[in-house]
Amino acid sequence: MSMTSVVVLGLSIATVVLLLGAFFATMRQDRKTERRRATAPPPALVEVPMQERVSAAGHVGSDYADPRTIKVGDRIEVHGAGSRVLGAMHVSCQGQQWTEYLLDDGSRRYKWLSVEVRLGLATGDPPHLEVLLWNDVPTQGMVPAKSMLIMEGVEFFPIDRGTAAFKSEGDTGHPDRGLLDFADYRAADGRLLSFERVHGTMWTAAYAQPLPPGSITIIST
Structure with a gap:
């Protein structure tokens, strides 16, 4: 096998190793994320304040008699x-x-x-x-x-x-x-x-x- 072929083969193997490493790292990160989601407490419910009631009289007293x-x-x-x-x-x-x-x-x-x-x-x-x-x-x-x-x-x-x-x-x-x-x-x-x-x-x-x-x-x- 020529020196060029050896170099090409080595580069290909190194690329494959790097890709596999990145893939497994991503998988581990996804599992960690899922575990955090599973164990994290549910988000707190935000209480929306009720709309303040409008005065029963409306514009009574200013626009017309009450x-x-x-x-x-x-x-x-x-x-x-x-x-x-x-x-x-x-x-x-x-x-x-x-x-x-x-x-x-x-x-x-x-x-x-x-x-x-x-x-x-x-x-x-x-x-x-x-x-x-x-x-x-x-x-x-x-x-x-x-x-x-x-x-x-x-x-x-x-x-x-x-x-x-x-x-x-x-x-x-x-x-x-x-x-x-x-x-x-x-x-x-x-x-x-x-x-x-x-x-x-x-x-x-x-x-x-x-x-x-x-x-x-x-x-x-």
């Missing part, structure tokens, strides 16, 4: 129509509180305005201010059913019912204190229907009209 500041004797406008606040019923049921104001718009057809801070529909949703204008509907001796009922040809489905305590202020036509039964319903198109009965009286019913922010103006107190 309905929660309405008082008995106030003169207010609802969609531009003037009314006098004759009285108020402060109602409480299982930790939830709301106020119902009796309004006289001069037509002798009194209306109730309810103001309530309600929780969000889904977990984590901020509370919101719900303002409803109620218009009486003839019940003709009807009583609230525990299942679907039909009022003026519309199907309403029960959403809530119970008994609440109330305290009256001003002229409401009800005692200073007492208990109030209620049963709330909703139609497929979103319309609301509510039955109420102060203990010792007959059931009355009313449809609700949600009022958007800015619908109420407090003229005088």
Whole structure:
């Protein structure tokens, strides 16, 4: 064998040895890495802070009047129509509180305005201010059913019912204190229907009209 062939063969063997060494070194490093991954503790869970709830009033008090500041004797406008606040019923049921104001718009057809801070529909949703204008509907001796009922040809489905305590202020036509039964319903198109009965009286019913922010103006107190 010539000297050149010996040199070439030697270089080839050396290259193979180096490649094998690098391969085994890589394998050892991979095994060490896998062992470290297997024995290392799991990464700590980072607690993401919950989003801070938005004030239930939103821009109430700056962009428009806060309905929660309405008082008995106030003169207010609802969609531009003037009314006098004759009285108020402060109602409480299982930790939830709301106020119902009796309004006289001069037509002798009194209306109730309810103001309530309600929780969000889904977990984590901020509370919101719900303002409803109620218009009486003839019940003709009807009583609230525990299942679907039909009022003026519309199907309403029960959403809530119970008994609440109330305290009256001003002229409401009800005692200073007492208990109030209620049963709330909703139609497929979103319309609301509510039955109420102060203990010792007959059931009355009313449809609700949600009022958007800015619908109420407090003229005088």
